[in-house]
Amino acid sequence: MGNLYHNKIAQWVVYVAFFAALAIIPNMVGDSFLLNQFATYCVYGMLALSISLCWGFGGILNLGQGIAFGLGAYGMAMTMQMQSQTESNPIPPFMLNNSLDYLPLLWQPFQSTLLGLILAVTVPTLFCAAFGGIMFRARVSGPFFAIMTLAMLSAFYTIILDRQAYTGGVNGLTPPSAFQFAGVEVDPYSPTAYWVVLFFLTGATFLAKLITQSSFGLVTQAIRDDSERVRFLGYSVAGYETVIYTISGLIAAVAGCCWVMLVQYVSPAQMDVGFSLSIVIWAAIGGRHSLLGSILGALIIQGAQSYLGDTFLATWLLILGGFFIVVVRFLPNGLASLLEVALGLLARPDPTSSPAPDGGRPLPAE
Amino acid sequence: MSGLLEIQRLSKSFDTTKVINDFSMEVVEGTVCCLVGPNGAGKTTTMDLITGRIKPTSGKIIFANEDITAKHEHLIARAGIGRKFQVPAVLRDMSVRQNLEVAYSRQTNPFRNLLKFHKPGLTAKLDEVATLAGLTGRLKERAGILSHGETQWLEIGMVLMQEPRLLLMDEPIAGMTESEIEKTARIFKDLRKSATLLVVEHDMGFVREIADVVVVMHMGSLLAQGSIQEIEADLRVRDVYLGEQEVA
Ligand SMILES: Nc1ncnc2c1ncn2[C@@H]1O[C@H](COP(=O)(O)OP(=O)(O)O)[C@@H](O)[C@H]1O
Ligand SMILES: [Mg+2]
Numbered sequence: 276m277g278n279l280y281h282n283k284i285a286q287w288v289v290y291v292a293f294f295a296a297l298a299i300i301p302n303m304v305g306d307s308f309l310l311n312q313f314a315t316y317c318v319y320g321m322l323a324l325s326i327s328l329c330w331g332f333g334g335i336l337n338l339g340q341g342i343a344f345g346l347g348a349y350g351m352a353m354t355m356q357m358q359s360q361t362e363s364n365p366i367p368p369f370m371l372n373n374s375l376d377y378l379p380l381l382w383q384p385f386q387s388t389l390l391g392l393i394l395a396v397t398v399p400t401l402f403c404a405a406f407g408g409i410m411f412r413a414r415v416s417g418p419f420f421a422i423m424t425l426a427m428l429s430a431f432y433t434i435i436l437d438r439q440a441y442t443g444g445v446n447g448l449t450p451p452s453a454f455q456f457a458g459v460e461v462d463p464y465s466p467t468a469y470w471v472v473l474f475f476l477t478g479a480t481f482l483a484k485l486i487t488q489s490s491f492g493l494v495t496q497a498i499r500d501d502s503e504r505v506r507f508l509g510y511s512v513a514g515y516e517t518v519i520y521t522i523s524g525l526i527a528a529v530a531g532c533c534w535v536m537l538v539q540y541v542s543p544a545q546m547d548v549g550f551s552l553s554i555v556i557w558a559a560i561g562g563r564h565s566l567l568g569s570i571l572g573a574l575i576i577q578g579a580q581s582y583l584g585d586t587f588l589a590t591w592l593l594i595l596g597g598f599f600i601v602v603v604r605f606l607p608n609g610l611a612s613l614l615e616v617a618l619g620l621l622a623r624p625d626p627t628s629s630p631a632p633d634g635g636r637p638l639p640a641e
Numbered sequence: 642m643s644g645l646l647e648i649q650r651l652s653k654s655f656d657t658t659k660v661i662n663d664f665s666m667e668v669v670e671g672t673v674c675c676l677v678g679p680n681g682a683g684k685t686t687t688m689d690l691i692t693g694r695i696k697p698t699s700g701k702i703i704f705a706n707e708d709i710t711a712k713h714e715h716l717i718a719r720a721g722i723g724r725k726f727q728v729p730a731v732l733r734d735m736s737v738r739q740n741l742e743v744a745y746s747r748q749t750n751p752f753r754n755l756l757k758f759h760k761p762g763l764t765a766k767l768d769e770v771a772t773l774a775g776l777t778g779r780l781k782e783r784a785g786i787l788s789h790g791e792t793q794w795l796e797i798g799m800v801l802m803q804e805p806r807l808l809l810m811d812e813p814i815a816g817m818t819e820s821e822i823e824k825t826a827r828i829f830k831d832l833r834k835s836a837t838l839l840v841v842e843h844d845m846g847f848v849r850e851i852a853d854v855v856v857v858m859h860m861g862s863l864l865a866q867g868s869i870q871e872i873e874a875d876l877r878v879r880d881v882y883l884g885e886q887e888v889a
Contacts, residue, residue: 277781490754497743500732506714507692507724508803509746518751 280618283488290484290567294477301466312581314469314537316574317476321530323557323573324476324566328483329523330555331563332492334499335516336417339424340554342431343399343524345546347531349435349442350395352541353385355450360386369448373440381441388456396528403524404517411513411520416502425548432546447542454536463537472533476570479526483566486522495519556595560602562611572609644703645670645837646691646807651700653683653690653861660686661697662861668807668854673829673838675848677872678858679882684841685727687858688809692724693717705806719749723805727812727841729792733785737776737795740784741767744799766802773828774798789816797825801832808832810840814847826850845873857882 279285297317304310322344329335356367365386366378378386385391406427410420435442442448454461461468486492494515497505502512535541544550554573561572580591587594606612644667653661661683668674676684689695691702696711703709709717718724732740745763748754771777774794779787784795793813800808810829814822822844829838829851842848848855848869855872857864859882865875872878 485756488758490748490757490760491751493739493743494751494754496735496739497732500734501730504726504730504732505743507694507718508744508799509715509718509749511713511715511749511751514751518755 278615278619278622280615286484290480293567294473294480297473297476298470301469307464310466310469311464311537314463314472315534316577317469317472318530318534318537319554319557319573319577320570321472321476321479321533322527322554323561323569324480324483325523325526325530326554326558327561327563327566327569328486328526329520330558331565331569332487332499333495333516333519333523334502335520336421336555337424337520337523338421338548338555339428339551340523340527341546341548341551342424342428343403343527344531344534344551345431345435345541345543346399346402347395347528348535348541348545349448349531350385350391350398350528351454351532351535352448352450353382354388354391354395355452355454355535355539356448357382357385357391358388358455359451367448369443369446370440375440379441392532395532396525399528399531400521400525403521407517407520407524408513411516414513416516425551428546428548428551432543432548435546436543443542445543447540447544449540450535451539453539461536463539468537472537475529475533479529480566480570483522483526486519487566491515491518556599558609560599560609562609564608565611568609568611568614571611575610644668645705646839647701647703648687648691649701649703651687651690651702652698653686653695654698660861661690661700664700664858664861664863666856666863666866668837668839670806670837671833672853673833673840673851674854674856675852676839676841676856676858677843677845677848677882678864682858683861684858685811686861688724688811688839688841691717691809692722715749718746718803718805721806722809723800723803723807724809725793725796725800725811725813727815729789729796731784731787731792731795731799733783735784736780737771737782737784737787738767738780740795741770741776741780741798741802744802746803766804770798770801773801775824790818790821793817794821805836807837807839810838810842812841812843814842814844822847 300313301310304313322340326337326340329337360367366376384394410423415423436445438444453463461471494505494510498512498515506512531545534545557573557576558569559572560576561570562568576595580595583591583594602609608615646668648664648666651661651664652659664683664687676687678684686695690697693709693712693714693716701708701710704717704720704722707720709720732743735743742763745760745766748757748760771780774797776791776795776798779791784792787795793816797810797813800810814825817825826847829840832838840851852869854866855869856866857872857878864881865872865878
């Protein structure tokens, strides 16, 4: 009998149960502010998922996921901002304050909600495809790629901060009313908004799960193991890396749209280096080799931050940092590996046949 | 009969050292060609050049009438050249089955593989190769825990899964037992029916067993070429290479 943790059917059962449990939360939580907060955790879960796919499965450490998230968020905020503008008053107030008396070309497509949404998702996705394509083709990998993502993120941060008339600068964008779609207003504090976000989180997770179990997933796993060897089997390593990095960016862009729908706000803080690093930390603590583990990592840490952060205030970051170090030191594959080990012990009570203690490397058939 | 692989006046320098020096050879389709020579002669470097791992300083490599010189590794592999490395290179964190499965690379397009869960012909091929490689009972093991001989076999199996026209084998029997070597020789001779082999090997007994043609390299150049009898009778070869071999 194998380890239940690696059983594909068992994995799907757990995934379905997990999302079913999340789906009924609005029926149990009456407080709409709390529900809104839970929905934002789901957005963080989506971000952690995207990092798990890219880093855990693709082996590509991405410290700049805030690029796709931020671009998606800005696209959504621009769409929502334009929904509040009328024909007689087509220019957002912050532009007027910056003595811009016409609607810039950049903003014009966002007058259409549909076009705005399409751009909010495709622009970051295409950016990832282009940036990833160039980097991976040049065989930039490992820490060098991570540094490039960081540099790129800082560049975006600076541009957005600097172009105040177009982006709202440090204040960001605060669309005055809730997102409207097909004539319906999506109240960010309603169960509907929560379910919309959960729908995207669930969809993204199942898509990611399918990808990791497909032939594509097998090749990316092989690339993570030994990219040099995989080339000689006929696979374009750069092609696979670009595709998984882009899919990861697409998920982050959708997360960005969801986030703005929930909080009606975006600022350069969403493209801050610290935020992108925390996404990586969620995935690392939850277990980057497990999609669900990473999502849970985000939920647990952000949840703890909301409740304990107020209590501990200044020391919260210290607690989080310490926790991170403990996990990296003793559980290199995150909290998910605790479950893996536990189920492994169940499956093989005979200690002689247990896998060699090799630092908790992922076993085959993840 | 025509040359499936033709190496024409190949040279490669690392900085100032000339490692491959005006080297030419040909591998005829459906034969086993053994490339021999003392350590440091440039055999592995030649394989690196054929498979695109490094680019030649000058010269040409023609495979199946197509110029593959300095093409990307994956394109050369797709053209039909499979390689077993001198230092066995398997995917250590993956299972033996996954190693064989990923090597079954008929479909290499990332988009087409994205939501693909079934590869036609995989099961039959995997059974065949696993049996041949004697790994049927080890399919679920992590490749990293295999013994040296098994790792060699797994990598040979991976090359077979690729179904290449030309198989490059860099020291395939290193670390194998006598009986494993015999089995390898049998299989290589068998493979000749469907593929072409270029084998780098030190063990002259093994070479004698399998080679149709032997090419001797010395200091990056062609020293001699011919049947095993011709090579063993060649005085220059005895001088630089076989002399030390016979003693060993
Ligand atoms: N990347 C490299 N840089 C410098 N010298 C190299 C490099 N690779 C191989 N060489 C040299 O090229 C020569 C041939 O090496 P190699 O092809 O591995 O020999 P063989 O496989 O025939 O034993 C050796 O002298 C080796 O030191
Ligand atoms: Mg060698």
